Amino acid sequence: MTSTLDTVQAVLATTVTRVAPGLLRRLASLVEAGAGGLTVALFDREIIGIEAGDTRGEMFGLALDVGTTTVVGYLVDLLTGTLTAAVSAPNPQGAFGADLMSRVAFAQEGPAQVRALQTRILRLINALIQEASISAGVPGDRIYKVVVVGNTVMHHTILGVDPSALGRAPFAPVMNDSLQLRASEAGFRLSPSTPVCFLPVVAGFVGADAVAMILSTRLDRGREVRIAADVGTNGEVVLGSRDGLYACSAPAGPALEGGQIQCGMRAAAGAIDQVMFGFTVHSRVIGGGPPAGICGSGVLDAVAGLLEIGVLEPSGRLQTLMPASAPDDLRRRMVATADGAPAFVLAWADQTATGRDIVLTQADIRQVQLAKAAIRSGITVLQQVAGVGDEEIGELLLAGALGNYVSVHSAVRVGLIPTLPRGRTTYVGNAAGLGAQMALVSEIERRRADDLARRVQHVSVAAHPDFQDLFVEALRLG
Amino acid sequence: MTSTLDTVQAVLATTVTRVAPGLLRRLASLVEAGAGGLTVALFDREIIGIEAGDTRGEMFGLALDVGTTTVVGYLVDLLTGTLTAAVSAPNPQGAFGADLMSRVAFAQEGPAQVRALQTRILRLINALIQEASISAGVPGDRIYKVVVVGNTVMHHTILGVDPSALGRAPFAPVMNDSLQLRASEAGFRLSPSTPVCFLPVVAGFVGADAVAMILSTRLDRGREVRIAADVGTNGEVVLGSRDGLYACSAPAGPALEGGQIQCGMRAAAGAIDQVMFGFTVHSRVIGGGPPAGICGSGVLDAVAGLLEIGVLEPSGRLQTLMPASAPDDLRRRMVATADGAPAFVLAWADQTATGRDIVLTQADIRQVQLAKAAIRSGITVLQQVAGVGDEEIGELLLAGALGNYVSVHSAVRVGLIPTLPRGRTTYVGNAAGLGAQMALVSEIERRRADDLARRVQHVSVAAHPDFQDLFVEALRLG
Numbered sequence: 001m002t003s004t005l006d007t008v009q010a011v012l013a014t015t016v017t018r019v020a021p022g023l024l025r026r027l028a029s030l031v032e033a034g035a036g037g038l039t040v041a042l043f044d045r046e047i048i049g050i051e052a053g054d055t056r057g058e059m060f061g062l063a064l065d066v067g068t069t070t071v072v073g074y075l076v077d078l079l080t081g082t083l084t085a086a087v088s089a090p091n092p093q094g095a096f097g098a099d100l101m102s103r104v105a106f107a108q109e110g111p112a113q114v115r116a117l118q119t120r121i122l123r124l125i126n127a128l129i130q131e132a133s134i135s136a137g138v139p140g141d142r143i144y145k146v147v148v149v150g151n152t153v154m155h156h157t158i159l160g161v162d163p164s165a166l167g168r169a170p171f172a173p174v175m176n177d178s179l180q181l182r183a184s185e186a187g188f189r190l191s192p193s194t195p196v197c198f199l200p201v202v203a204g205f206v207g208a209d210a211v212a213m214i215l216s217t218r219l220d221r222g223r224e225v226r227i228a229a230d231v232g233t234n235g236e237v238v239l240g241s242r243d244g245l246y247a248c249s250a251p252a253g254p255a256l257e258g259g260q261i262q263c264g265m266r267a268a269a270g271a272i273d274q275v276m277f278g279f280t281v282h283s284r285v286i287g288g289g290p291p292a293g294i295c296g297s298g299v300l301d302a303v304a305g306l307l308e309i310g311v312l313e314p315s316g317r318l319q320t321l322m323p324a325s326a327p328d329d330l331r332r333r334m335v336a337t338a339d340g341a342p343a344f345v346l347a348w349a350d351q352t353a354t355g356r357d358i359v360l361t362q363a364d365i366r367q368v369q370l371a372k373a374a375i376r377s378g379i380t381v382l383q384q385v386a387g388v389g390d391e392e393i394g395e396l397l398l399a400g401a402l403g404n405y406v407s408v409h410s411a412v413r414v415g416l417i418p419t420l421p422r423g424r425t426t427y428v429g430n431a432a433g434l435g436a437q438m439a440l441v442s443e444i445e446r447r448r449a450d451d452l453a454r455r456v457q458h459v460s461v462a463a464h465p466d467f468q469d470l471f472v473e474a475l476r477l478g
Numbered sequence: 479m480t481s482t483l484d485t486v487q488a489v490l491a492t493t494v495t496r497v498a499p500g501l502l503r504r505l506a507s508l509v510e511a512g513a514g515g516l517t518v519a520l521f522d523r524e525i526i527g528i529e530a531g532d533t534r535g536e537m538f539g540l541a542l543d544v545g546t547t548t549v550v551g552y553l554v555d556l557l558t559g560t561l562t563a564a565v566s567a568p569n570p571q572g573a574f575g576a577d578l579m580s581r582v583a584f585a586q587e588g589p590a591q592v593r594a595l596q597t598r599i600l601r602l603i604n605a606l607i608q609e610a611s612i613s614a615g616v617p618g619d620r621i622y623k624v625v626v627v628g629n630t631v632m633h634h635t636i637l638g639v640d641p642s643a644l645g646r647a648p649f650a651p652v653m654n655d656s657l658q659l660r661a662s663e664a665g666f667r668l669s670p671s672t673p674v675c676f677l678p679v680v681a682g683f684v685g686a687d688a689v690a691m692i693l694s695t696r697l698d699r700g701r702e703v704r705i706a707a708d709v710g711t712n713g714e715v716v717l718g719s720r721d722g723l724y725a726c727s728a729p730a731g732p733a734l735e736g737g738q739i740q741c742g743m744r745a746a747a748g749a750i751d752q753v754m755f756g757f758t759v760h761s762r763v764i765g766g767g768p769p770a771g772i773c774g775s776g777v778l779d780a781v782a783g784l785l786e787i788g789v790l791e792p793s794g795r796l797q798t799l800m801p802a803s804a805p806d807d808l809r810r811r812m813v814a815t816a817d818g819a820p821a822f823v824l825a826w827a828d829q830t831a832t833g834r835d836i837v838l839t840q841a842d843i844r845q846v847q848l849a850k851a852a853i854r855s856g857i858t859v860l861q862q863v864a865g866v867g868d869e870e871i872g873e874l875l876l877a878g879a880l881g882n883y884v885s886v887h888s889a890v891r892v893g894l895i896p897t898l899p900r901g902r903t904t905y906v907g908n909a910a911g912l913g914a915q916m917a918l919v920s921e922i923e924r925r926r927a928d929d930l931a932r933r934v935q936h937v938s939v940a941a942h943p944d945f946q947d948l949f950v951e952a953l954r955l956g
Contacts, residue, residue, distance in 0.1 A: 001654065
């Protein structure tokens, strides 16, 4: 006998295997309300939404890039792929440690700590969902799909999975494969049946964000070898072409996201995101107003500039005096901090939003140096393992949420990345977030992520015989 | 990189596609606890349980047969198929109407009423789960699978689906197909990820119980035509062989389950379940003690006995006086009720648990007559549609939870079923409950149910051109 559901299925082009449990109850009344035509939302052969009328233009998805330091959410129109809203906030797990290892150590204390990590991140995710929903004027029940990317520790802790094993050799994840949960199972405050898709992870410290980066950069498709470096707190470097993919983690720490920098902040309104040295210091501030701090791209520019004028040595030591050849204004900016260590003033107190000088200190520079060494040694190790010299690199892609504008010139100047011929180095923004958006609007891309994760060869940088030497060498600026 | 999950999957013979969300969180610690060997419970390529040691002998399933009047639960050992506990209780939806149509009418009043029907039945199901669990000493988290059968109204209301459409032509279900939910989605108080499987329904009044009956009677496999009649409140008749299957509903009302009978009760301790007429009335009481009432099989025997001694006319009229030839004891048992209508005393007040006479009234007999007519006209219509004469019926199976013992002789005597040569009529007990148990212990059987439901041809008895005549004829006893 023909049921209401049969009637709906008969007009769908795809074979439907089931109806989301949350919809079962309302199926009859929804179909009745849509007597004049209705829109059916399908996911993985399951009916997850029925709406009266043609509502295809009102269906949205959410891509979440959960970083160690920053969490970004992208609300995307599923029909057109248009980005409708982008929201971000600091990862509140930061209270339990700025870097991944300290969070893993915290989790090792017991199940209550694992729950605390999960609760914090879920609370933020739900706040971001609400913020995106309000700012775009999109009701939560119009969000029909979620894709989550993040490093392996984020992946585990969002799921409430104990990441303890990631803190000891062989640093193995509890699970690698992609996952599909319902929002109710994942603890996401959306319609209970909304699919929440976690992209797969590769290894303990090469996560779904690396997979998403490969997805968006098409690193697996090129004839030439290309390198993509995600410059985040838990950075990752991938080298690849259609002949193979290699990935390693590059734990840069939060410096390049403005963390553990005295006047650092993330790339939000009030952050100095670009610095140029001339007779004086020219700074650009996100949003235009007086600066409140400096974000990753600004820090990178400042370090490059100080190297350029010679007050910063390649060893990373900041001299207390500017060379005599330097312009007066710059010379005046060399000051000493309370502990006597040298610092450079980027903005004077009377011009800042905080009423205090915005400075770059010797300690800040050491943080940048460590970050830079992590990324650069990762690149070097992958080149060695894959047997690829600098001259064979077709393109180098610099990725990460460092700021609105990242100067490739500064990145090369400090030695974060190797010097390639002009035009072969590009800043591609948040490549992981972009990959998440691709998996959001295309199920083909989402499935491709599974294939990519299996194909990537994981390289352990620390296990490389030359690692010590490489790292020390990579500490050198320039 | 090999994850904990990869390690588990590597030793499993089947391909696993995912881990139940409820297990994700505990995966690592469960695997660690099972370092000396562990048992993995799989369902539909999903890991739904991990236990330390070899616990295959401690895994159970629950089959639920949700009838209009009675709900029965069977706790079954999944390894051996052994029935470990059987529990039953009256369906608490009865407060909203004894028969299905009055419950559908109640549901038509609005969503609050649909919820009330759902809440009541879920509460009972959860109480039965607990009762079965306690009586068998099986913890709830050892129940790894549930199979639910029931008529279409039960199917819909357990799911919280509005059954309103079942109350008006074309009496179409909202959905037919089998369903798999997690216990948490279905509202069953078990481990959240436990699969709860609803077998498919055929039509508005041919439910999953009919499908389960076909499954257990193998009606679709025989060379000869066989008929199975489920004599419940919402009875169903199926006629079939390997050449085809026909089914119709036979709304008998609750009389044959002891409902709407003055001294009726369900087949539980204290019920007269067998009655024999000689010089006096010989009754058997379930559990042995003094009788408290009479159940379906007892009612059937009593009606057959009264017909036999000639005090009950084939028209259903109970005479006020016993024929002169009847033994004195039986003559004394013909009494008049308060309203002057005749009644027959099955047990005198001083021998009953209630201190009141247990009687069968003229009104009771009319109820039995209506029930009998529903079943018999269903059988007749199916025979007509399939073109099968009485002589071509290879076997007739009488099913239903009428009592521990049902006299096929009585059933034939009152004309509930046609007279077949000796040995061709069998009482098979709760065939629907048995089918549910088969789908519980065998996934092959559970999938076969989907195939059967699609193959059954639904016959609408009321739409048959000769229905009126057939029904009137079927009202005749004997």
